[in-house]
Amino acid sequence: MFHLITRKIMKNNYSRLKWVALIILGGIIFFLSKAATAATTTSLSLQQQEVSGIVKDQSGLPIPGVTVTVKNTNRGTITNLDGEYNITAPADGTLVFSYIGFKTAEIPVDNNEEISVLLEEDVASLGEVKINAGYYNTTERERTGNISRVTAEEIELQPLTSPLQALQGRVAGLEVVDQSGVPGAAPTIRIRGQNSLRNSQNDNGNLPLYIVDGMPINSGPVNSINQFTSGIGTDPLSGLNISNIKSIEILKDADATAIYGSRGANGVILITTKGGSFSGKSDRIEARVYSGVSRVANFVNLLETPRYLEVRRQAFENDGVEPTVSNAKDLLLWDTDRNTNWQEVLFGRSAPTFNANLNYAGGGEFTSFNIGASYFKQGSVFPGDYSFEKTTANFALNHQSQNRKFRLNLSVNYGLNDNSLFSSSNFVRTALNLSPNAPRLYNEDGNLNWEDSSWNNPLAALEGEGEAKTNSLVSNLGLQYDLTKSLTFKANLGYNLLNSKENILLPIETYDPAIWNRVSNRSQHSFVNRISWIAEPQFHYKKNKGYHNIDALVGATFQENNNDNLVINGTGYSDKQLIGNLNAADAVSVNNDRKLVYKYQAMFARLGYNWNRTYFLNLTGRRDGSSRFSPENRYANFGAVGMAWIFTNNLFFSEKLPFLSFGKLRGSYGITGNDQIGDYRYLDTYESTPGPGGLYPTQLTNPSFTWETNKKIEGALELGFLKDRINLNLSWYRNRSSNQLVGYALPAITGFNTVEANLPATVQNTGVEIELSTLNLKTDQFKWRSSLNLTLPSNKLIRFDNIDQSSYANAYRVGKPLDLGILYQFNGIDPETGYFQVVDINQDGRNDFDDRTAIRNLGRKFFGGINNQINYKQFSLNFLFEFVKQKGSRYYNNVPGFLGNVNEESVNNSSEDGNTSLQRPTQSIFGFIAYNNANLSTYGITDASYIRLKTLSLGFQLPEKVTGFIPSSEVQLFVHAQNLFTLTNYDGLDPQNPGSLNLPPLQSITGGIQINF
Template sequence: MKNNYSRLKWVALIIIGGILFFLSKTATAATATPLPLQQEISGVVQDQNGLPIPGVTVTVKNTNRGTVTNLDGEYSISAPANGTLVFSYIGFKTVEIPVENNEEISIQLEEDVSALGEVKINAGYYNITQRERTGNISRVTAEEIELQPVVSPIQALQGRMAGVEVTSGGSHPGMAPTIKIRGTNSLREEGNYPLYIIDGVPINSTPVESSSLMSSSGIDPLNNLDVSNIESIEVLKDADATAIYGSRGANGVVLITTKQGRAMGTGLETRIYTGVASVPNRLELLNTEEYLEVRRTAFENDGVEPTESNAFDLLLWDQDRYTDWQDFLFGGTSETTNANITFKGGNENTSFRLGSSYFSQGTVYPGDFDYQKVTGNLNLNHRSKNDKFILALSVNYGVDVNNLVGNVSFNSSISFLPPNAPAIFNEDGSLHWDEWGEAGLDNPFAGYFNRSTTNTNNLISNIGLSYKLLPGLEFKSSLGYTYYNSRELRKQPRRSYNPSDAIYHRSSHLTAIRDSWIIEPQLNYNKSFKDLNLNFLIGATFQENNDFSERFQGDGYASESLIGNIGAAENITNAIRENTEYRYAAIFSRIGLNWDSKYYLNFTGRRDGSSRFGPNNRFANFGAVGTAWIFSEEKFIKKIFPFLSFGKLRGSYGTTGNDQIGDYGYLDAYEATIGPGGLYPTGLANPNYSWEVNKKLEGGLELGIIKDRIRLGTSYYRNRSSNQLVGYPLPHITGFTSVQANLPATVENRGLELEFNSLNIKTESIRWESSINLTIPENELISYPDIEQSSYANTYRVGSPLNISLLYDYTGLDPETGFYSIRDVNDDGSYDYQDRLIVRDQNREYYGGINNNLSFKNFSLQFLWEFVKQDGRLTSFAAGTASNSTELILSELQGESPYQQISQSIASQTAYNRVLNTTFPIRDASYIRLKTLSLSYQFPGNLLKNTGIRNAQFFLHGQNLLTITNYDGMDPERPGFGLGNLRTITGGLEINF
């Protein structure tokens, strides 16, 4: 494929170069063509109450020339004397006014809720309106995400979209959140990531590897984006929306569009906010007196004499000391600050936006740890005077530094230290070892002075070119380049560890580099034949990704100050370097038919080629069909349902693929032996495996009532993913652990999505809008022939979801021992997977969000409630060992309790470990959370009129302020996983000049 791919690449570059040369000549010639006589027109745009409307788009009809009104509703534009001006704004009816030699045109716009359906949304290779779309596309705008104090834009989607499930990666800044679009399709975790596209450029969505505290979730590759520079985020879900992306769209597509410049004039925008974050919850743990009573009871129940070795907390440690380890571990306050400055401007033909931002966030843990990010962005748009040639440049660059402790797990286990445990630090700040050593223990903060510093650089750039060759025929091309560099250094000084241990100064190094380029030429044709409108698109994709990773360790540094200086290390060990190359090529096409603005039919096709498959299976075809009927336009519907302002039925069916597997899996792999001149096999070839295929079916209904003041949307989907690509485990006698193969398994995701929007109140001074989204998902392994004979017999169950746990049958407390007991199904005296007969679904039963926007004169209030129905596991009800417990077990001291007898014996610990894998600790972990709360005040225009300030706004923002739940753990969003979301309160000011 490599030679063919290279030829195609160079042919494409030559063709594009030739076309651009032709276009430049044509554009030059066109510039010399006399244009119609132009005149300057100005005016004011107001609403029906006489108030100015800022941000109204004013364009010259049948051209791309336009501008927007300022804060006072004023505009100025050049137009032909015989031309027509078009005034459009979201929520108002579009108005066309002939120029007719007038130098001043002022108008009042009439509100039209139904106009919201005409908002353009990004569908990837084309734009469409909400009214006309046949696919399922969810959208959030800048107003909903820009003020949220989050590192990654994915975090801002929580609770805002039906079918989109976002879970926090943890409490450390920079950790990658998990996003699932309509469930889990693949048996492989890495096969479930969606496609990220930023300004037309695809981004590798796999979290970046880390050896720091972020290792559990990885580093989010979107961290370096400036959240406040995002104009909108669209999520494509069904076949009609995603099939045009072929193998890259199997798990959904996330389209991120950054902000553009101003059409006329210049402006300066500034925004700054600062605030604090803290852990919103605490476990109810035992105090010292309660803890010691439980410990003494354990020895009494066991009939064992306490000694210094088994009861150091009773005999060696201070019986009056009390430390709130939760407060010590995560009781701190994390400060956060964000500052943005943007300069934008332009004229009728060229506009630009140049911005920069700074973001910092601390941690709630003891120590001086923080995350800092600096970003820069540039958007440049230019069109020729004859409106035929258009150029769009987008550049986003970000640098961040994450300073964390290394090799210390700041997790909830430290919270369960005995409350009378010794101090962690000496008075001079060094780690305290003596009392811990007397008990035969290590200081739990061993490694505290290790430092892990992760530096990342991320460049995302794209140039879009288009030229109108003929009326209705347009050539477009997108050329993108991305570069991501992550360098992580962990320093491990000797003072982090027990002086009695033979440990030397050490360093760990990890480098990950990702770079890619993409070229996508396209032809678009749009033609109307009376009532029939035809839109035709054909294009090609040529993409290449290169991934490089390197890791090694250095030790034997002479002093702490030299740690990390490779030249000063005595030894370099565990050195590994990997370099992979991925090539991808495709052709794609879309035909859109629209009859009388009522009947819509779309056909999408794509042929993909991936270097991750063997020569016989390298190419595959994918496609979809989507249709819609706006039945509210039918005369008989209008007569029967006069209150119905909008009604649409839509449906789609199609296939997408998946090639998210490792590179070179179809080839034998070898590595060099330690001794010179030798090779040994590390990978087994399988040239016959092929693409995973995801077949998507969807039906939807959309309704608008009372002039669209109430809108309702419902969708039913069924996605089936088959021909599963996994690393199939092999017996040890083969000499290999696994081989890449297709398994005869089919996974189905089906569900119901509901969306409701209403304009509750609309008066001269008050406006109240509400929206609700609800998702009821189901996931099922519907087929896996001979799973009982496969290596996944103890992992999955046909007829059950993929995300399950197999549990023992809990039979209550043993009347003889008082310990937990479980059923030995086959009476063989041992407990293994043959005894795990209970299947527990770990997925959410349903989830959604309730959003409200209220405005009263210059005040605005927005709040979002996120809700989830699920269960979780409780893991903090052990009692009797040298570890603290929750107050739940105090009932055992009174003799009435569902918990086992308090004991510190090995038998009780064994019983406790087993009962964790039963239904006994399962609890309702459902919750309702006040996810965001924003209050803002817009300074009146008359106060700013003589200050040079166009707009000024003060705002307060809260996140994760309140959680209503019956769950006894730390965070119900991540039940059983310790800390999660922080409660954040910020305040700031926005000033625009």
């Protein structure tokens, strides 16, 4: 049974709240005394007078929408757009100034006719957190769309290569799954489920849009020929410095994503890096250093030698077969007293981790800058001296004219990844499969031991060399000029470069010397080059008149991506020293040589209107053009509408529900497209023949296919209780993606497998998201915040006309989730053979796909995270639990009785127990088929739910008497743990990715120091 500890209350993620100019509270929220006595009433002088003034913040900016009341009366007003107010009050009365985001101030009238006030910011209030919505900014209080925000404080200490990995368990509706614990490997990212039937690495229609400082990044994993990341790819964001990220916003619903058109069909992830600010404060330097170790947290419970040999001998006895040198070398040739834990040998090392980060911010009133650099290095848990190194540099420049009409924002982020992690074999798979009494790795002379060619020595892979270097540059220039008080012209100009080069050198020493006469020295080379640019001119209009507030924009997007991929193999090098020099190879072959160009153009517009900061309407429209469609289908229109009502601005609710400090209803509906398909698929394509002068077709033309359509609808309720000490957000969503763009299967007689086409299929994702944050306790020295996010998703294929006649009949079922298993029905043990058996549904005497009628949902039933932040004097403690309820594939690497190890749970504890639910050990092909069928049946599905302590951070800020020798300094010591422990019943390496035999996410412990001065 999977249990959650829901009684822990959650942390408010918004630890610092800032007032944003012209974000106005459109209503009056104040409570009247219900028991005002006559004496209190008569204490006010009968003499009345007019009082006026201006309310400003600490920066001297006027604050519109401030509530001004006469204490102990029902008389009140609000400040206008210039912060001005006018009210009639008793000469000896008291004025109360209140505004969300600021501390309430009480000022005696004392016969004064003019009273101006500076309000002090209250960082503990809800609603004035500035949120990046892409082309515009909003606040947590006034947003009409579903936008989640993660701040730098939550992720900057995590020893990870990708900022996306730091989001695990922190955001409702966001699934982040590590496909491998190898540094740099791309995780799987889904925002509110799988929308497209295309779900492979090279043809994935479910990728969200990544935007770094306004520059879109190709979110597809970078192709890799490394054995550890092959089929997974590397993360295109791994070149970013996590410590330089200011915030990450996740845009989910139609209202939030429609401004990005088809690019935002699967959600948008906005990454904002740290920049300068016009604060006028002195320059600041931030230095952070930490080091520690990482390791695999869990090993599979494999058999040790005595039990393993017992199972092997029993297999031969059960089958009535005599062990021989050819079929039982582990019994007859290898040392039966040797016992090796190959998991510890091949991926059980501790990997050292080191990070250093330096950042300098300075400037003045009109020009500010931020410059920084970082170095990250993580060793390997595998044999060999391998490591992953990342060096980054970042620069940000902000400038404004003296009249503040012109602004310039420049950001540049550069990263260099140097990954020497290489293997021509997968050490994890090998370690899980090797017999515990397999031969020793080295002979007494120090050479590799091949045990008379009776096995493949796994360390032979170390004789090869490999390296992957990736350079990435993300730059953006934002220009802004105020044409009038209400009209602003903006231009967003971005450039992105990613260059990846992999070289793998494979001498004949990676093979058994007995076959050196049949192999040759060879090399593999991969080159990936991605270049993209974007230009977006925009006009922004903002006008406030009385209770009416308009915020509008119109703009255009011009974007181009150039992607080059080249894979070359060289063979027949005469000498080991020449491997990699293609000029010295006997033969050179090109496996892949593709040059792809993608062009995108769009016009977009947004109209935001609110009345008295109470009723909100947001209209968005976009016309997209994509080069991936034929000219007649190249353009399409998309749009959305979002609405919100802050009902607690109504006096009825504030009087009847005094405990409710904030309440908002919001909803949205919109249509977006999706063009995440390969380039040129509407054309006939050709490649050159191996011989000179020839071409052959590789793709059939189909100019008729068009955009996928994604219809999104959402309704939400947001509540704040007890002066926003408790905040609850409830969201319901439904996304329907139709007109699916997939490869339509063709008969073999055509010479092609598929042709691109729209299929009459509709995928639906629905769900409920719950977000709860609480301020549990707050005193002068102690503060405890908690937060919870919980997602209950549901994915379903609700329509697919004539699916039985398509190639997808073996993969999907109408009315069932996309992430499902179509399985045999497990039928226990065959009493005659002792093998697993499955039900022969059609009773034709064989087991084939027609017998696979059992359906199991392998997606997540619910997932989320529980976070707590505790501060006591100079101490801080932060920890996050991630939890997932799901089914997954059972751990399976070998058949009990075959050569190769198995886990303890797959064999009987007593060989004489005849009443068993496990297949008897066997080494026959019939037993192999039976066991394999069982793992393709309901038997092969198990509970893969887990609760994981994802992060744990403990910090201590040194007192001033210790740090006094450094002027204006703050020194903090910290310890951080990642994946500290996992509670699960899953018997494989990692329940997050059940069934995988890749390296699981590593457990790490680091400690360091941060100095700010």
